[in-house]
Amino acid sequence: MAKLNRIQMSALPPPVLDRRQAVPALIERPEDFLVVAGLAGTAQELTAMTADAPFVFGLGGAMGAAPMMGLGLALARPDRRVLVVTGDGALLMTLGALAAIAVQNPPNLSIVCVDNGHYGETGNQDSHTGLGVALDAIARGAGIPAVHRIDTMAEMAEGRRLLAEPGLCFILLRVTEGPAAKIKRTLSPHVVRDRFRAALAAAG
C-alpha cells in the first residue's frame, strides 16, 4: 500500500471497537426506526438485530443507495423516525448525498456510518477511510447539523442521545475490521419492498 497516500491531516486514532458489540450498543432500539441498511455488513447486522423485521430494508446491490432512500422515506413519513445504516465503502460512493440531505435537513433522519476502513466483501482492501479520509469532517462540511464520531465506548452515550432526539444527525462509528453479525436474510428485493410497505401500512 506504499503507493497510496496515507492521509495525515485527519489524525484519526486506530479503531478499537468490535462492530458486533458496537453497533447494538449504539442502536439500542432499532424497532423505533424505519431502517434502510447498506450492503453486506450493515444489512446483515440490522437484520440480525431485528430478527429479520419487515421495517428494515437491507440492500444487496445498488451500492450507495441507502442515504438517499432514507431521505425519500423520511420526507414521505415525517411522523416516523428513519435510520440509515451504511458502511464506509458505500457512503464513499455517494458523498454528494450528504449535501443533498443537508439542504433538506429532515428532522426525522439519522445516518450511521459503520466505518471499518476496509472493503470487507471483496478481499479486505483498504478503503479511503482506512487511509485516513475522515467522513465526519466531510459530513460536517456538507452541512449536516449534528455530527459525532465514535472511536471508543466513551463516545457512545452521545451517539445514543443524538439517535434518541429529533434532528438530522450523522454518526461515524469507527470499528475494527472483522465479521458482522451473520443471519440468513431474504435477498429478493421485491419481497423486502412489499413486506416493508405492508408493515408500514398496517402500522398506520
Next chain:
Amino acid sequence: MAEFDRDTGTSLWPHEVYDLLRRAGVTQFAYVPDAGHKVLIDRSLADPDAHSVPLTTEEEGVALLAGADLGGARGVLLMQSSGVGNCINMLSLTAGARFPFLALVSMRGDYGEGNPWQYPMGQAVQPVLEAMGVICLRVTEPADVVPAVAAALTMAFQSGQAVAVLLTQKLIGAKPF
C-alpha cells in the same frame, strides 16, 4: 401552443405538467438542474406542499424515489439526457424491487444538436434505459406532452412500471451554440 423556449422555459405545457403531477399525488421532485425543467423546478420550490430535492448526481434521485415509495409517497426525477448514464446501476434497485419509477428527461444530443459532446449519451438514452427495464415514451409535439405524462403516471403508479418520458429536442428546441 407556443414554442417552448429552453432558456426561459416559457410555454404552457410545463405548467400543465406540474399541475398534473401534483394532482396525481406526486410530492417529491428530484432534479439536477436543467433549463428544460426550469418551470417544474421553480414550481416545486414555490410549492409549500411539495418537496423540491436538488441532487448532486442523478442516481441519487433513483434511490430517493425508491425511499419515497417505501413510505407510500410518489416522486418524479427530472434530468437531462446526460444524467441518464449516471443512473444505470442504481436502476438495479428499481428493477429488482419493482419500485415504480417516473422520470422526465430533457433530451440533448438528438434533433439539431450543435454540441458534439452531447451525442454519445443523448443517442444512448433510450437503449440503456430500456436495457434496465425502463419504458421510454418519446414526445416530439407540444400537444402530446400532457397526455404522455398522464400515461406515464398511470404506468408507474397504477401498474408499478418504470417509465421515462423523453422530451426530445424537436419538442424543446436545440440549444444554440
